[in-house]
Amino acid sequence: MKRRKMWTTALTLVLALTCLSFRCGGGPPEDQRRKLVKAADDIAGGISAMIDAKRDLAGKGRITQDEDRRLTQLLTVANDADGAFISRLKSTTVIDASNRADLLSLLSKVTAAVNDLNSSGILRIGNADAQKKLSRIMSSITAAINILAQLQTAAMTPTH
């Protein structure tokens, strides 16, 4: 049990450091788009990991069919929101006044979908271990969301 606790602590530390790595990557202003792209990629990767973990938990009977169904629906909404954000980024070369509002709107949809995934999906899972496992993956997605939020308040704010 002690080992398990120690391991969990170590893993939490790893995830926390991963979050910090995002924040240490200050770069030139032209990197605004790149930061957004990286965060969108992180979210896509986090959702992929969440799907794998969900399948694993469902296979072991740790989540009910209803929970599985709800998670699938919420993950679909989050994935679609990230997809729309990525599509917009593909057609954006420079973030400026012409596309800022659109990007912010899409970004807020990603944030809302991920928050919903957490509050209506993960936090309602009955099995404590299953909930904990998915919450840990959720923290990686939240880290990426935090980057988006930072960019929303700082880098994407017009400076001139």
Place this chain on the structure above:
Amino acid sequence: MDWITIIESLLPLLSENFAGAGDAAELADIALKLIQRIKSQSGMTTDEILARADLTVAQNKIKLAEDAAKLNPGGGTGGATGGNP
């Protein structure tokens, strides 16, 4: 200092040393994959990252559609609604 490389190399070791940790070991694999994904971004152009993100979203969509079809038999898109006579 590339601490991500250090963590990346330590994770499998932790997994081995805590054999029997069960779910924790699986979590380590997931964490490792995510770290590798983040790390690999530094060697990619923005367009390459964007293409990968796009591909991952498409793959996620397929996986989620498969899961939805399993969980909602008959409620899928254009699934069989009748049997052969």
